[in-house]
Amino acid sequence: MPVAAPQHRLALLGGGFSIDDDGVLDDWVLGHARTPRPKVCFLPTASGDAAVYVDKFLAAFGDRPDLVPSVLPLFRRELDDDALRAFLLSQDVVYVGGGNTANLLAVWRVHGVDRLLREAYDRGTLLCGISAGANCWAEGSHTDSFGPLTHLPDGLGLLPGSVCPHYDTEPGRRPSYRAAVAAGNLPGGWAVEDGAAALFTGGELTEAVTRAPEAGLYRVDPDGRGGLTERRVPCRLLEPSRR
Template identity: 80%
Template sequence: MAIAPVRRPALLGGGFSTDDDGLLDDWVLTHARTPRPRVCFLPTASGDAPAYVERFRAAFQSRTDCESSVLPLFRREFDDAALRAFLLAQDVVYVGGGNTANLLAVWRTHGVDQLLREAYDRGTLLCGISAGANCWAQGSHTDSFGPLTFLQDGLDLLPGSVCPHYDSEPGRRPSYGSAVASGQLPPGWAVDDGAGALFTDGRCARGGSDPDSRCTAAPGGAGRAGRGCRACAAVPPAHGPLRRISRGPGLMCLGALAHSRPRTHVSPATEHSVPHGSASAGHATQRSCRALPRRGRAAPFTEKL
Protein backbone atom coordinates (compact mmCIF):
# COMPACT_ATOMS: atom_id res chain seq x y z
CA MET A 1 0.00 0.00 0.00
CA ALA A 2 1.39 3.39 -1.05
CA ILE A 3 2.26 5.82 1.71
CA ALA A 4 0.71 9.26 1.28
CA PRO A 5 3.26 12.10 1.07
CA VAL A 6 3.66 14.27 4.14
CA ARG A 7 2.14 17.72 3.55
CA ARG A 8 4.27 20.51 5.00
CA PRO A 9 4.20 24.30 4.96
CA ALA A 10 6.79 26.35 6.83
CA LEU A 11 6.46 29.88 8.16
CA LEU A 12 9.61 31.98 8.08
CA GLY A 13 10.45 35.18 9.91
CA GLY A 14 13.62 35.66 7.91
CA GLY A 15 15.88 34.11 5.32
CA PHE A 16 18.05 35.39 2.50
CA SER A 17 16.09 38.63 2.12
CA THR A 18 16.64 39.81 5.70
CA ASP A 19 19.39 37.73 7.32
CA ASP A 20 23.08 37.44 6.62
CA ASP A 21 23.68 34.15 8.44
CA GLY A 22 21.61 31.90 6.16
CA LEU A 23 20.43 29.78 9.09
CA LEU A 24 16.74 29.78 8.19
CA ASP A 25 17.51 28.92 4.58
CA ASP A 26 19.73 26.06 5.76
CA TRP A 27 16.91 24.91 8.03
CA VAL A 28 14.42 24.91 5.15
CA LEU A 29 16.68 22.78 2.98
CA THR A 30 17.19 20.20 5.73
CA HIS A 31 13.43 19.57 5.69
CA ALA A 32 13.20 19.01 1.94
CA ARG A 33 12.36 15.51 0.75
CA THR A 34 15.65 15.03 -1.11
CA PRO A 35 19.31 15.69 -0.16
CA ARG A 36 19.73 18.13 -3.07
CA PRO A 37 16.30 19.68 -3.53
CA ARG A 38 14.98 21.80 -6.36
CA VAL A 39 14.10 25.17 -4.85
CA CYS A 40 11.85 27.58 -6.72
CA PHE A 41 11.49 31.20 -5.62
CA LEU A 42 8.14 32.92 -6.27
CA PRO A 43 8.60 36.71 -6.03
CA THR A 44 4.96 37.41 -6.97
CA ALA A 45 4.10 39.45 -3.87
CA SER A 46 6.78 42.00 -4.77
CA GLY A 47 5.66 42.25 -8.39
CA ASP A 48 8.65 40.09 -9.37
CA ALA A 49 10.98 42.88 -8.19
CA PRO A 50 14.34 42.45 -9.97
CA ALA A 51 16.38 43.33 -6.87
CA TYR A 52 14.53 40.69 -4.85
CA VAL A 53 15.15 38.07 -7.54
CA GLU A 54 18.83 38.94 -7.65
CA ARG A 55 19.12 38.64 -3.91
CA PHE A 56 17.64 35.15 -4.06
CA ARG A 57 20.02 34.18 -6.84
CA ALA A 58 22.99 35.56 -4.95
CA ALA A 59 22.04 33.46 -1.92
CA PHE A 60 21.10 30.22 -3.67
CA GLN A 61 22.83 29.87 -7.02
CA SER A 62 26.24 29.29 -5.44
CA ARG A 63 24.92 26.59 -3.11
CA THR A 64 25.88 23.03 -3.93
CA ASP A 65 23.16 21.50 -1.76
CA CYS A 66 20.23 22.60 -3.94
CA GLU A 67 19.18 23.49 -7.48
CA SER A 68 17.55 26.91 -7.56
CA SER A 69 15.16 28.61 -9.98
CA VAL A 70 12.79 31.58 -10.14
CA LEU A 71 9.19 31.60 -11.40
CA PRO A 72 8.12 35.06 -12.64
CA LEU A 73 4.43 35.61 -13.39
CA PHE A 74 4.37 39.27 -14.42
CA ARG A 75 6.40 38.25 -17.47
CA ARG A 76 5.25 34.68 -17.66
CA GLU A 77 7.31 32.28 -19.74
CA PHE A 78 5.46 28.94 -19.48
CA ASP A 79 2.18 27.80 -21.00
CA ASP A 80 -0.27 26.02 -18.69
CA ALA A 81 1.15 22.54 -19.21
CA ALA A 82 4.74 23.66 -18.77
CA LEU A 83 3.84 25.71 -15.70
CA ARG A 84 2.24 22.69 -14.04
CA ALA A 85 5.17 20.43 -14.91
CA PHE A 86 7.66 22.99 -13.61
CA LEU A 87 5.95 23.56 -10.25
CA LEU A 88 5.26 19.89 -9.59
CA ALA A 89 8.94 19.11 -10.21
CA GLN A 90 10.01 21.36 -7.32
CA ASP A 91 10.94 20.01 -3.88
CA VAL A 92 10.71 23.42 -2.17
CA VAL A 93 8.61 26.43 -3.17
CA TYR A 94 9.93 29.55 -1.44
CA VAL A 95 7.57 32.54 -1.56
CA GLY A 96 8.86 36.06 -1.02
CA GLY A 97 7.33 38.97 0.84
CA GLY A 98 5.30 41.87 -0.46
CA ASN A 99 1.55 42.34 -0.86
CA THR A 100 -0.48 39.33 0.29
CA ALA A 101 -3.74 40.35 -1.40
CA ASN A 102 -2.03 40.98 -4.74
CA LEU A 103 -0.13 37.72 -4.44
CA LEU A 104 -3.32 35.69 -4.05
CA ALA A 105 -5.05 37.53 -6.90
CA VAL A 106 -2.19 36.96 -9.34
CA TRP A 107 -1.82 33.32 -8.38
CA ARG A 108 -5.51 32.69 -9.00
CA THR A 109 -5.40 34.46 -12.35
CA HIS A 110 -2.65 32.09 -13.50
CA GLY A 111 -3.95 28.99 -11.73
CA VAL A 112 -0.87 28.85 -9.51
CA ASP A 113 -3.02 28.50 -6.38
CA GLN A 114 -4.36 25.16 -7.60
CA LEU A 115 -0.93 24.00 -8.73
CA LEU A 116 0.51 24.77 -5.30
CA ARG A 117 -2.27 22.76 -3.68
CA GLU A 118 -1.40 19.86 -5.94
CA ALA A 119 2.30 20.21 -5.15
CA TYR A 120 1.49 20.37 -1.43
CA ASP A 121 -0.51 17.15 -1.64
CA ARG A 122 2.47 15.52 -3.36
CA GLY A 123 4.89 16.46 -0.61
CA THR A 124 6.50 19.65 -1.86
CA LEU A 125 7.67 21.82 1.05
CA LEU A 126 5.92 25.20 0.82
CA CYS A 127 7.52 28.05 2.72
CA GLY A 128 7.86 31.80 2.74
CA ILE A 129 8.42 35.03 4.59
CA SER A 130 5.88 37.79 5.35
CA ALA A 131 3.28 37.61 2.56
CA GLY A 132 4.93 34.31 1.68
CA ALA A 133 3.95 33.01 5.12
CA ASN A 134 0.51 34.63 5.17
CA CYS A 135 -0.64 32.98 1.97
CA TRP A 136 -0.76 29.39 3.27
CA ALA A 137 -3.31 30.04 6.03
CA GLN A 138 -7.07 30.71 6.14
CA GLY A 139 -6.46 34.38 6.83
CA SER A 140 -3.72 36.76 7.81
CA HIS A 141 -2.71 40.05 9.36
CA THR A 142 -1.49 42.34 6.61
CA ASP A 143 -0.69 45.83 5.40
CA SER A 144 -1.77 44.93 1.84
CA PHE A 145 -4.31 47.78 1.90
CA GLY A 146 -2.13 50.38 3.62
CA PRO A 147 -2.87 50.34 7.36
CA LEU A 148 -2.55 47.12 9.30
CA THR A 149 -5.72 45.07 9.01
CA PHE A 150 -7.03 41.55 8.56
CA LEU A 151 -7.42 39.56 5.36
CA GLN A 152 -9.99 36.78 5.44
CA ASP A 153 -8.39 34.98 2.53
CA GLY A 154 -5.61 32.51 1.86
CA LEU A 155 -4.95 29.10 0.36
CA ASP A 156 -6.29 27.41 3.52
CA LEU A 157 -3.49 24.83 3.62
CA LEU A 158 -2.70 25.78 7.21
CA PRO A 159 -5.60 26.02 9.68
CA GLY A 160 -6.02 29.40 11.34
CA SER A 161 -4.35 32.72 10.63
CA VAL A 162 -0.81 34.09 10.43
CA CYS A 163 0.74 37.37 11.55
CA PRO A 164 4.29 38.12 10.36
CA HIS A 165 6.71 40.67 11.88
CA TYR A 166 4.94 40.27 15.21
CA ASP A 167 7.81 41.60 17.31
CA SER A 168 9.33 44.14 14.94
CA GLU A 169 6.55 46.29 13.46
CA PRO A 170 4.70 48.73 15.73
CA GLY A 171 1.01 47.97 15.97
CA ARG A 172 1.21 44.32 14.90
CA ARG A 173 0.66 42.89 18.35
CA PRO A 174 -2.47 44.86 19.36
CA SER A 175 -3.97 44.86 15.87
CA TYR A 176 -3.62 41.11 15.36
CA GLY A 177 -4.80 40.40 18.88
CA SER A 178 -7.87 42.54 18.29
CA ALA A 179 -8.67 40.81 14.99
CA VAL A 180 -8.50 37.38 16.64
CA ALA A 181 -10.41 38.51 19.72
CA SER A 182 -13.26 39.93 17.64
CA GLY A 183 -13.48 36.87 15.40
CA GLN A 184 -12.37 38.75 12.29
CA LEU A 185 -9.50 36.27 12.07
CA PRO A 186 -9.38 32.72 13.40
CA PRO A 187 -6.81 31.86 16.07
CA GLY A 188 -3.40 31.48 14.55
CA TRP A 189 0.34 31.91 14.56
CA ALA A 190 2.31 35.09 15.24
CA VAL A 191 5.81 34.90 13.79
CA ASP A 192 8.67 36.97 15.19
CA ASP A 193 11.38 38.12 12.82
CA GLY A 194 14.05 35.43 12.86
CA ALA A 195 11.65 32.63 13.79
CA GLY A 196 10.63 29.60 11.76
CA ALA A 197 8.07 26.84 12.15
CA LEU A 198 7.41 23.66 10.22
CA PHE A 199 3.90 22.21 10.08
CA THR A 200 3.03 18.64 9.18
CA ASP A 201 -0.51 18.01 8.00
CA GLY A 202 -1.69 21.15 9.79
CA ARG A 203 0.15 20.50 13.06
CA CYS A 204 3.24 22.30 14.27
CA ALA A 205 5.91 19.63 13.97
CA ARG A 206 8.92 19.16 16.22
CA GLY A 207 12.33 18.87 14.63
CA GLY A 208 15.99 19.23 15.49
CA SER A 209 18.00 17.67 18.30
CA ASP A 210 17.77 20.07 21.23
CA PRO A 211 15.85 18.31 24.05
CA ASP A 212 14.86 21.70 25.51
CA SER A 213 12.91 22.65 22.38
CA ARG A 214 9.57 21.51 23.65
CA CYS A 215 6.13 22.91 24.34
CA THR A 216 4.76 23.57 27.78
CA ALA A 217 1.14 23.35 28.81
CA ALA A 218 -0.82 26.31 30.04
CA PRO A 219 -2.84 25.50 33.18
CA GLY A 220 -6.12 23.86 32.19
CA GLY A 221 -5.32 23.98 28.49
CA ALA A 222 -5.49 21.46 25.71
CA GLY A 223 -1.72 21.19 25.83
CA ARG A 224 -1.73 19.27 29.14
CA ALA A 225 -0.07 15.90 29.29
CA GLY A 226 -2.42 13.35 27.83
CA ARG A 227 -4.50 15.99 26.06
CA GLY A 228 -2.83 16.01 22.66
CA CYS A 229 -0.04 18.51 23.27
CA ARG A 230 1.72 19.35 20.01
CA ALA A 231 5.48 19.84 19.97
CA CYS A 232 6.99 23.03 18.72
CA ALA A 233 9.06 23.42 15.60
CA ALA A 234 12.80 23.47 15.97
CA VAL A 235 14.26 26.75 14.83
CA PRO A 236 17.93 27.41 14.01
CA PRO A 237 20.10 28.86 16.78
CA ALA A 238 19.87 32.66 17.14
CA HIS A 239 16.30 32.68 15.91
CA GLY A 240 13.30 33.63 17.96
CA PRO A 241 9.92 32.37 19.05
CA LEU A 242 6.70 31.47 17.36
CA ARG A 243 3.59 32.47 19.24
CA ARG A 244 0.17 30.83 19.25
CA ILE A 245 -2.72 33.29 19.41
CA SER A 246 -6.08 31.96 20.53
CA ARG A 247 -9.45 33.22 21.76
CA GLY A 248 -9.63 30.44 24.33
CA PRO A 249 -7.70 30.39 27.62
CA GLY A 250 -4.60 28.27 27.60
CA LEU A 251 -3.97 26.00 24.64
CA MET A 252 -0.24 25.48 24.40
CA CYS A 253 3.09 27.24 24.36
CA LEU A 254 5.84 26.97 21.82
CA GLY A 255 9.54 26.93 22.57
CA ALA A 256 12.12 28.06 20.01
CA LEU A 257 15.85 27.61 19.91
CA ALA A 258 17.66 30.79 20.88
CA HIS A 259 21.23 32.01 20.93
CA SER A 260 22.65 33.72 24.00
CA ARG A 261 19.22 34.65 25.34
CA PRO A 262 17.96 34.16 28.92
CA ARG A 263 15.52 31.34 29.43
CA THR A 264 12.37 32.80 30.87
CA HIS A 265 9.02 31.79 32.23
CA VAL A 266 6.05 34.13 31.90
CA SER A 267 3.17 33.49 34.25
CA PRO A 268 -0.25 32.94 32.65
CA ALA A 269 -1.87 36.03 34.12
CA THR A 270 0.95 38.55 33.90
CA GLU A 271 3.73 39.83 31.71
CA HIS A 272 6.26 39.38 34.51
CA SER A 273 9.36 37.58 33.26
CA VAL A 274 11.49 35.46 35.58
CA PRO A 275 15.00 34.44 34.38
CA HIS A 276 15.96 30.79 34.71
CA GLY A 277 19.63 31.19 33.86
CA SER A 278 21.30 31.96 30.59
CA ALA A 279 20.92 29.96 27.40
CA SER A 280 23.95 29.18 25.31
CA ALA A 281 23.85 28.59 21.57
CA GLY A 282 21.57 25.70 20.73
CA HIS A 283 19.49 25.97 23.89
CA ALA A 284 15.86 26.88 23.97
CA THR A 285 13.82 29.84 25.01
CA GLN A 286 10.76 28.34 26.70
CA ARG A 287 7.82 30.45 27.80
CA SER A 288 4.34 29.80 29.03
CA CYS A 289 1.13 31.56 28.05
CA ARG A 290 0.48 35.24 28.52
CA ALA A 291 -3.12 36.29 28.95
CA LEU A 292 -4.49 39.24 27.00
CA PRO A 293 -7.89 40.92 27.42
CA ARG A 294 -10.79 40.82 24.95
CA ARG A 295 -13.90 43.01 24.96
CA GLY A 296 -13.22 44.13 28.50
CA ARG A 297 -13.17 40.60 29.88
CA ALA A 298 -10.23 39.15 31.76
CA ALA A 299 -8.02 36.80 29.78
CA PRO A 300 -10.56 35.52 27.23
CA PHE A 301 -7.81 34.70 24.82
CA THR A 302 -4.14 34.01 25.33
CA GLU A 303 -0.86 34.67 23.60
CA LYS A 304 1.37 31.64 23.50
CA LEU A 305 5.13 32.12 23.48
Protein backbone atom coordinates in the same frame (compact mmCIF):
# COMPACT_ATOMS: atom_id res chain seq x y z
CA MET B 1 6.73 -2.84 -0.30
CA PRO B 2 4.00 -0.16 -0.14
CA VAL B 3 5.02 3.39 -1.09
CA ALA B 4 4.68 5.89 1.73
CA ALA B 5 2.09 8.61 1.17
CA PRO B 6 3.55 12.08 0.52
CA GLN B 7 3.77 14.30 3.58
CA HIS B 8 1.86 17.57 3.60
CA ARG B 9 4.41 20.07 4.87
CA LEU B 10 4.78 23.81 4.94
CA ALA B 11 6.94 26.25 6.88
CA LEU B 12 6.46 29.79 8.13
CA LEU B 13 9.71 31.73 8.11
CA GLY B 14 10.53 34.79 10.18
CA GLY B 15 13.70 35.34 8.21
CA GLY B 16 15.88 33.99 5.47
CA PHE B 17 18.02 35.32 2.65
CA SER B 18 15.99 38.50 2.22
CA ILE B 19 16.72 39.86 5.70
CA ASP B 20 19.44 37.64 7.22
CA ASP B 21 23.03 37.10 6.16
CA ASP B 22 23.76 33.89 8.05
CA GLY B 23 21.57 31.45 6.09
CA VAL B 24 20.49 29.68 9.29
CA LEU B 25 16.74 29.60 8.64
CA ASP B 26 17.21 28.84 4.95
CA ASP B 27 19.45 25.88 5.76
CA TRP B 28 16.94 24.66 8.32
CA VAL B 29 13.99 24.67 5.95
CA LEU B 30 15.96 23.17 3.06
CA GLY B 31 17.06 20.41 5.41
CA HIS B 32 13.43 19.25 5.39
CA ALA B 33 13.31 18.81 1.62
CA ARG B 34 12.42 15.34 0.39
CA THR B 35 15.66 14.92 -1.58
CA PRO B 36 19.31 15.58 -0.67
CA ARG B 37 19.71 17.93 -3.66
CA PRO B 38 16.31 19.60 -3.91
CA LYS B 39 14.88 21.70 -6.69
CA VAL B 40 14.05 25.02 -5.05
CA CYS B 41 11.75 27.47 -6.81
CA PHE B 42 11.46 31.08 -5.68
CA LEU B 43 8.12 32.86 -6.25
CA PRO B 44 8.61 36.64 -5.97
CA THR B 45 4.98 37.38 -6.88
CA ALA B 46 4.16 39.40 -3.76
CA SER B 47 6.87 41.94 -4.63
CA GLY B 48 5.73 42.24 -8.25
CA ASP B 49 8.67 40.03 -9.28
CA ALA B 50 11.05 42.74 -8.06
CA ALA B 51 14.44 42.34 -9.72
CA VAL B 52 16.34 43.20 -6.53
CA TYR B 53 14.51 40.40 -4.70
CA VAL B 54 15.30 37.89 -7.44
CA ASP B 55 18.93 38.98 -7.35
CA LYS B 56 19.07 38.37 -3.59
CA PHE B 57 17.68 34.87 -4.05
CA LEU B 58 20.17 34.05 -6.79
CA ALA B 59 23.04 35.48 -4.74
CA ALA B 60 22.08 33.25 -1.82
CA PHE B 61 21.20 30.07 -3.72
CA GLY B 62 22.51 30.34 -7.27
CA ASP B 63 25.94 28.80 -6.69
CA ARG B 64 25.03 26.20 -4.09
CA PRO B 65 25.94 22.68 -5.26
CA ASP B 66 23.47 21.09 -2.84
CA LEU B 67 20.35 22.37 -4.61
CA VAL B 68 18.90 23.34 -7.99
CA PRO B 69 17.51 26.89 -7.80
CA SER B 70 14.98 28.51 -10.11
CA VAL B 71 12.70 31.55 -10.23
CA LEU B 72 9.10 31.62 -11.44
CA PRO B 73 8.05 35.09 -12.66
CA LEU B 74 4.37 35.68 -13.35
CA PHE B 75 4.31 39.36 -14.35
CA ARG B 76 6.36 38.40 -17.43
CA ARG B 77 5.18 34.82 -17.67
CA GLU B 78 6.82 32.62 -20.28
CA LEU B 79 5.34 29.15 -19.60
CA ASP B 80 2.05 27.92 -21.00
CA ASP B 81 -0.41 26.12 -18.71
CA ASP B 82 1.00 22.64 -19.29
CA ALA B 83 4.59 23.75 -18.85
CA LEU B 84 3.71 25.76 -15.74
CA ARG B 85 2.06 22.75 -14.13
CA ALA B 86 4.94 20.43 -15.02
CA PHE B 87 7.46 22.94 -13.68
CA LEU B 88 5.78 23.53 -10.32
CA LEU B 89 5.03 19.86 -9.73
CA SER B 90 8.70 19.01 -10.33
CA GLN B 91 9.87 21.24 -7.47
CA ASP B 92 10.88 19.86 -4.09
CA VAL B 93 10.63 23.23 -2.34
CA VAL B 94 8.59 26.31 -3.25
CA TYR B 95 9.89 29.41 -1.45
CA VAL B 96 7.56 32.42 -1.54
CA GLY B 97 8.88 35.91 -0.93
CA GLY B 98 7.37 38.82 0.97
CA GLY B 99 5.39 41.78 -0.27
CA ASN B 100 1.66 42.28 -0.74
CA THR B 101 -0.39 39.26 0.38
CA ALA B 102 -3.65 40.32 -1.29
CA ASN B 103 -1.96 41.01 -4.61
CA LEU B 104 -0.09 37.70 -4.43
CA LEU B 105 -3.32 35.74 -3.99
CA ALA B 106 -5.04 37.61 -6.82
CA VAL B 107 -2.19 37.04 -9.28
CA TRP B 108 -1.86 33.38 -8.36
CA ARG B 109 -5.56 32.83 -8.97
CA VAL B 110 -5.48 34.53 -12.37
CA HIS B 111 -2.70 32.17 -13.48
CA GLY B 112 -4.01 29.07 -11.69
CA VAL B 113 -0.93 28.92 -9.47
CA ASP B 114 -3.09 28.55 -6.35
CA ARG B 115 -4.47 25.26 -7.69
CA LEU B 116 -1.04 24.06 -8.78
CA LEU B 117 0.47 24.77 -5.37
CA ARG B 118 -2.29 22.75 -3.73
CA GLU B 119 -1.51 19.90 -6.10
CA ALA B 120 2.22 20.17 -5.41
CA TYR B 121 1.52 20.20 -1.65
CA ASP B 122 -0.57 17.05 -2.00
CA ARG B 123 2.36 15.41 -3.81
CA GLY B 124 4.89 16.23 -1.10
CA THR B 125 6.42 19.53 -2.18
CA LEU B 126 7.54 21.58 0.84
CA LEU B 127 5.93 25.02 0.75
CA CYS B 128 7.51 27.88 2.69
CA GLY B 129 7.91 31.62 2.78
CA ILE B 130 8.40 34.83 4.69
CA SER B 131 5.88 37.59 5.46
CA ALA B 132 3.32 37.46 2.61
CA GLY B 133 4.96 34.15 1.72
CA ALA B 134 3.92 32.86 5.15
CA ASN B 135 0.49 34.53 5.21
CA CYS B 136 -0.65 32.97 1.97
CA TRP B 137 -0.85 29.36 3.23
CA ALA B 138 -3.38 30.03 6.01
CA GLU B 139 -7.12 30.69 6.06
CA GLY B 140 -6.50 34.32 6.93
CA SER B 141 -3.69 36.65 7.89
CA HIS B 142 -2.63 39.95 9.35
CA THR B 143 -1.38 42.25 6.62
CA ASP B 144 -0.51 45.74 5.43
CA SER B 145 -1.64 44.88 1.89
CA PHE B 146 -4.12 47.77 1.95
CA GLY B 147 -1.88 50.31 3.70
CA PRO B 148 -2.75 50.29 7.40
CA LEU B 149 -2.46 47.01 9.28
CA THR B 150 -5.65 45.00 9.02
CA HIS B 151 -7.09 41.49 8.84
CA LEU B 152 -7.37 39.57 5.58
CA PRO B 153 -9.84 36.65 5.80
CA ASP B 154 -8.36 35.03 2.71
CA GLY B 155 -5.63 32.56 1.83
CA LEU B 156 -5.05 29.13 0.36
CA GLY B 157 -6.29 27.46 3.54
CA LEU B 158 -3.60 24.79 3.60
CA LEU B 159 -2.83 25.76 7.19
CA PRO B 160 -5.84 25.99 9.52
CA GLY B 161 -6.30 29.34 11.23
CA SER B 162 -4.43 32.58 10.67
CA VAL B 163 -0.87 33.88 10.50
CA CYS B 164 0.73 37.12 11.66
CA PRO B 165 4.31 37.81 10.52
CA HIS B 166 6.73 40.33 12.07
CA TYR B 167 5.09 39.88 15.48
CA ASP B 168 6.57 42.33 17.99
CA THR B 169 9.19 43.46 15.44
CA GLU B 170 7.01 45.92 13.48
CA PRO B 171 5.07 48.63 15.34
CA GLY B 172 1.41 47.80 15.77
CA ARG B 173 1.56 44.20 14.64
CA ARG B 174 0.93 42.58 17.99
CA PRO B 175 -2.00 44.71 19.23
CA SER B 176 -3.67 44.76 15.83
CA TYR B 177 -3.46 40.99 15.37
CA ARG B 178 -4.62 40.35 18.92
CA ALA B 179 -7.59 42.65 18.40
CA ALA B 180 -8.54 40.90 15.15
CA VAL B 181 -8.47 37.48 16.82
CA ALA B 182 -10.34 38.66 19.92
CA ALA B 183 -13.07 40.25 17.75
CA GLY B 184 -13.43 37.15 15.58
CA ASN B 185 -12.22 38.94 12.44
CA LEU B 186 -9.51 36.30 12.18
CA PRO B 187 -9.47 32.76 13.53
CA GLY B 188 -6.84 31.90 16.09
CA GLY B 189 -3.43 31.23 14.67
CA TRP B 190 0.31 31.63 14.67
CA ALA B 191 2.31 34.79 15.28
CA VAL B 192 5.90 34.65 14.05
CA GLU B 193 8.62 37.02 15.18
CA ASP B 194 11.52 37.81 12.87
CA GLY B 195 14.13 35.17 13.59
CA ALA B 196 11.74 32.31 14.35
CA ALA B 197 10.27 29.64 12.08
CA ALA B 198 7.74 26.83 12.27
CA LEU B 199 7.21 23.58 10.37
CA PHE B 200 3.75 22.08 9.98
CA THR B 201 2.97 18.55 8.88
CA GLY B 202 -0.62 17.80 7.97
CA GLY B 203 -1.60 21.16 9.44
CA GLU B 204 -0.07 20.39 12.84
CA LEU B 205 2.98 22.09 14.31
CA THR B 206 5.87 19.61 14.26
CA GLU B 207 8.90 21.84 14.84
CA ALA B 208 9.59 25.38 16.05
CA VAL B 209 13.04 26.93 15.79
CA THR B 210 14.78 30.25 16.20
CA ARG B 211 18.05 31.77 15.03
CA ALA B 212 18.08 34.20 17.98
CA PRO B 213 17.08 33.42 21.58
CA GLU B 214 14.85 36.48 21.84
CA ALA B 215 12.80 35.62 18.73
CA GLY B 216 9.76 33.44 19.25
CA LEU B 217 6.63 31.80 17.93
CA TYR B 218 3.25 32.37 19.56
CA ARG B 219 -0.13 30.66 19.48
CA VAL B 220 -2.96 33.19 19.77
CA ASP B 221 -6.58 32.09 20.26
CA PRO B 222 -9.88 33.67 21.32
CA ASP B 223 -10.87 32.71 24.84
CA GLY B 224 -14.63 32.63 24.18
CA ARG B 225 -15.25 35.62 26.46
CA GLY B 226 -14.27 38.43 24.12
CA GLY B 227 -10.59 38.16 24.98
CA LEU B 228 -7.77 35.87 23.97
CA THR B 229 -4.96 33.63 25.11
CA GLU B 230 -1.39 33.97 23.92
CA ARG B 231 1.15 31.19 24.44
CA ARG B 232 4.82 31.34 23.54
CA VAL B 233 5.85 28.07 21.91
CA PRO B 234 9.19 26.54 22.95
CA CYS B 235 11.69 26.92 20.10
CA ARG B 236 14.92 25.09 19.44
CA LEU B 237 17.86 27.43 18.99
CA LEU B 238 19.59 26.70 15.70
CA GLU B 239 23.32 26.40 15.39
CA PRO B 240 25.15 28.83 13.07
CA SER B 241 25.35 27.70 9.47
CA ARG B 242 28.47 25.79 8.47
CA ARG B 243 28.27 26.84 4.83
